[in-house]
Amino acid sequence: MSTAPPPQVKSLSCPNCGAPVVIRGFATTLSVVCGNCHSILDAKDPNLAVLQQFQAAERIQPLIPLGTRGKIRGDPYEAIGFQVRTITADGVDYSWAEYLLFNPYKGFRYLTEYHGHWNDVTMLRTLPEVGTSGSRPVAKALGQTYRHFQTADARTTFVLGEFPWQVRVGETVRVMDFVAPPRMLSSETTGSETTWSLGEYIDGRQVWQMFQLPGSPPRPVGVYENQPSPFGANLKEVWMVCLFFLAALLALLLFFNVFASKDRVFSGSYFFSPRAGQEASFVTDVFELKGRTSNVEFSTRTDLNNNWAYFNYALINTDTNQAFDFGREVSYYFGSDSDGSWTEGGQNDTAMVPSVPSGHYYLRVEPEMDANAAGVTYSISLRRDVPTWSYFLIAALLLLVPPIFLTFRSTGFEQARWRESDYPPAVSSGSSGDDD
Amino acid sequence: MSTPANCPNCGAPIRFLWSSAVQTVCEFCHSILVRRDVNLERVGKVADLPPDSSPIQIATEGSYRNRAFQVVGRILYEYEQGGWNEWHAIFSGSSSGWLSDAQALYAVSFAAPIAGLPPVASVQRGQQYNFNGVLYEVTCLTRAHYRGVEGELPFEYWNKDEVLFADLESHDGRFATLDYSDPQPQLYLGEMVEFDSLGLKNLRQFEGW
Amino acid sequence: MRHPFYLVYCLALLGATTLAEYRGWSLTSVNEMKDVPKSVRDNPGAYRAHYMFYPRHIGGK
Numbered sequence: 172m173s174t175a176p177p178p179q180v181k182s183l184s185c186p187n188c189g190a191p192v193v194i195r196g197f198a199t200t201l202s203v204v205c206g207n208c209h210s211i212l213d214a215k216d217p218n219l220a221v222l223q224q225f226q227a228a229e230r231i232q233p234l235i236p237l238g239t240r241g242k243i244r245g246d247p248y249e250a251i252g253f254q255v256r257t258i259t260a261d262g263v264d265y266s267w268a269e270y271l272l273f274n275p276y277k278g279f280r281y282l283t284e285y286h287g288h289w290n291d292v293t294m295l296r297t298l299p300e301v302g303t304s305g306s307r308p309v310a311k312a313l314g315q316t317y318r319h320f321q322t323a324d325a326r327t328t329f330v331l332g333e334f335p336w337q338v339r340v341g342e343t344v345r346v347m348d349f350v351a352p353p354r355m356l357s358s359e360t361t362g363s364e365t366t367w368s369l370g371e372y373i374d375g376r377q378v379w380q381m382f383q384l385p386g387s388p389p390r391p392v393g394v395y396e397n398q399p400s401p402f403g404a405n406l407k408e409v410w411m412v413c414l415f416f417l418a419a420l421l422a423l424l425l426f427f428n429v430f431a432s433k434d435r436v437f438s439g440s441y442f443f444s445p446r447a448g449q450e451a452s453f454v455t456d457v458f459e460l461k462g463r464t465s466n467v468e469f470s471t472r473t474d475l476n477n478n479w480a481y482f483n484y485a486l487i488n489t490d491t492n493q494a495f496d497f498g499r500e501v502s503y504y505f506g507s508d509s510d511g512s513w514t515e516g517g518q519n520d521t522a523m524v525p526s527v528p529s530g531h532y533y534l535r536v537e538p539e540m541d542a543n544a545a546g547v548t549y550s551i552s553l554r555r556d557v558p559t560w561s562y563f564l565i566a567a568l569l570l571l572v573p574p575i576f577l578t579f580r581s582t583g584f585e586q587a588r589w590r591e592s593d594y595p596p597a598v599s600s601g602s603s604g605d606d607d
Numbered sequence: 608m609s610t611p612a613n614c615p616n617c618g619a620p621i622r623f624l625w626s627s628a629v630q631t632v633c634e635f636c637h638s639i640l641v642r643r644d645v646n647l648e649r650v651g652k653v654a655d656l657p658p659d660s661s662p663i664q665i666a667t668e669g670s671y672r673n674r675a676f677q678v679v680g681r682i683l684y685e686y687e688q689g690g691w692n693e694w695h696a697i698f699s700g701s702s703s704g705w706l707s708d709a710q711a712l713y714a715v716s717f718a719a720p721i722a723g724l725p726p727v728a729s730v731q732r733g734q735q736y737n738f739n740g741v742l743y744e745v746t747c748l749t750r751a752h753y754r755g756v757e758g759e760l761p762f763e764y765w766n767k768d769e770v771l772f773a774d775l776e777s778h779d780g781r782f783a784t785l786d787y788s789d790p791q792p793q794l795y796l797g798e799m800v801e802f803d804s805l806g807l808k809n810l811r812q813f814e815g816w
Numbered sequence: 817m818r819h820p821f822y823l824v825y826c827l828a829l830l831g832a833t834t835l836a837e838y839r840g841w842s843l844t845s846v847n848e849m850k851d852v853p854k855s856v857r858d859n860p861g862a863y864r865a866h867y868m869f870y871p872r873h874i875g876g877k
Contacts, residue, residue, distance in 0.1 A: 278711025
């Protein structure tokens with residue numbers, strides 16, 4: 172029933188320099204910028220009175236050209252305004268870009284961009300509760316808790332296009348960011364009011380797709396405040412799997428320990444003394460190794476004192492003529508010096524012969540000693556199917572490698588994130604250096 | 608539902624969309640007409656309304672929380688940073704509600720008959736009040752002035768000079784307004800809504816959209 | 817599960833450990849000889865082990 176004609180896009184001329192000025196936001200636009208002479212004009216004035224003229228050190232080109240339309244969550248939006256805002260921290264200026272997107276039915280939303288990191292920002296329709304958690308401020312809204320990242324004074328340093336408020340270069344607002352990656356709550360406070368907005372991190376490639384922009388988006392540098400961690404949920408899953416399998420390994424270890432037969436299949440005691448010309452080697456009686464192919468534990472116990480002995484062993488199968496050949500050195504020394512008494516080595520030795528098939532075996536033993544040694548009394552004891560734990564230990568360590576590695580990577584990522592905040596992590600020995 | 612009558616100023620036929628309308632505006636001569644018993648009394652004239660971009664218009668239909676409504680009137684406000692519309696919507700059962708549109712941020716609210724409202728002098732930003740058991744905080748104080756009316760309203764409203772509005776929000780998405788247009792403060796309770804949730808039909812057209 | 821690789825990796829480790837334990841593998845190296853003549857039982861001195869790694873001890877520390 173409204174008799175007014177449908178609102179139309181207005182094409183006007185800048186009163187200062189004559190360049191064309193377009194108003195796409197219909198009556199919502201309050202100020203519009205002449206891109207040519209950088210005059211901010213009053214959009215409500217039929218003569219477009221100049222409200223401010225600013226100097227720009229360089230002509231900044233918005234990555235999304237004004238007037239471009241894109242689809243966000245199925246709705247078309249047009250980029251009608253562009254501003255660059257700057258904060259100064261420790262004497263360094265940090266600037267980011269904001270794109271004002273307009274749909275006459277759905278209203279306004281923003282896309283912010285900083286060093287290749289993009290955020291989809293809308294006005295928050297509920298008032299967050301601000302409190303503290305530990306020693307840091309938090310904001311709670313929509314069932315989520317956001318941690319305070321940064322408070323800074325942001326000043327507008329460059330504008331293009333149109334705005335539904337009276338924009339001025341140099342106007343400053345106090346901004347507080349609270350993060351819960353991939354989301355962020357930001358409050359902007361001027362003298363009279365505080366407005367809250369909700370940002371969601373999006374990939375630059377998504378923006379390029381939304382607006383069908385040519386080329387590719389700028390590559391992101393560093394970690395942005397609400398950038399989601401690529402590790403996040405994965406890390407929890409990986410640790411859960413790790414713990415499960417560690418438990419499984421433990422169960423397996425216990426199982427093998429209980430069911431190993433540990434059969435003592437042979438034992439004997441001997442005396443050896445090196446005599447020139449005398450044959451040192453001898454063979455034992457035949458004994459049986461039962462059960463499945465498994466290991467054989469060789470224990471050698473000696474009475475060495477400040478001496479060494481070398482035992483050549485061969486475990487020979489009488490049926491298959493197969494032999495397992497190895498040697499074991501046993502040495503034991505002791506004494507005392509200014510630090511007290513010391514010992515080195517041991518009188519006993521244990522070795523494992525792996526994967527010995529069952530069957531009838533005998534041992535061939537050939538001891539060796541220093542030609543001048545007095546001799547050694549020793550005993551040999553063989554046990555069949557003895558449980559070991561070394562493989563379990565190796566497996567457990569290998570199991571832990573990926574989750575520990577991922578945890579390091581994840582911690583590094585989070586440290587890179589918080590390094591840019593008001594709460595930088597304590598400086599460790601040397602900076603990480605990788606800005607990826 | 609529609610009671611035929613004639614504009615006392617220009618004689619044009621006035622059709623009411625809402626039987627309980629207290630005030631309406633003649634489409635042709637823009638006279639503000641107030642219903643007194645059976646007759647319509649002319650109390651003033653509305654200046655030309657400024658160009659505005661609300662997608663809502665008189666006769667727009669929609670639904671809020673499963674209750675259908677039709678827009679029958681509006682009040683325009685202007686303040687230092689722009690303007691907004693309060694669209695008067697009639698819900699089934701003939702009750703009045705308000706759909707506010709401020710730069711395409713929408714809220715639906717209803718007049719709440721709560722006594723003991725804070726006087727205008729005591730309201731400040733950050734102040735908290737409890738209405739119907741819900742805690743609200745004052746987020747914004749707006750000094751606005753009336754800019755115009757259109758269509759049917761549930762009360763007489765025109766030529767208000769400066770009026771103070773206090774916007775309040777709760778932590779669970781509720782929205783409230785304290786309206787200090789009249790000596791007696793009026794409270795409206797409601798919530799901010801998404802455009803899509805209203806299922807609006809018969810909206811205004813925009814060039815190129 | 818977003819990274820099935822780790823699950824496969826864990827299963828492989830568990831499987832390998834079970835196999836190693838079941839078959840009695842060992843970390844110590846032992847030489848296997850194929851054809852040991854029966855005469856060794858009568859004349860052990862004639863047997864010469866073909867050790868690959870025969871650390872001839874010079875003795876002592």
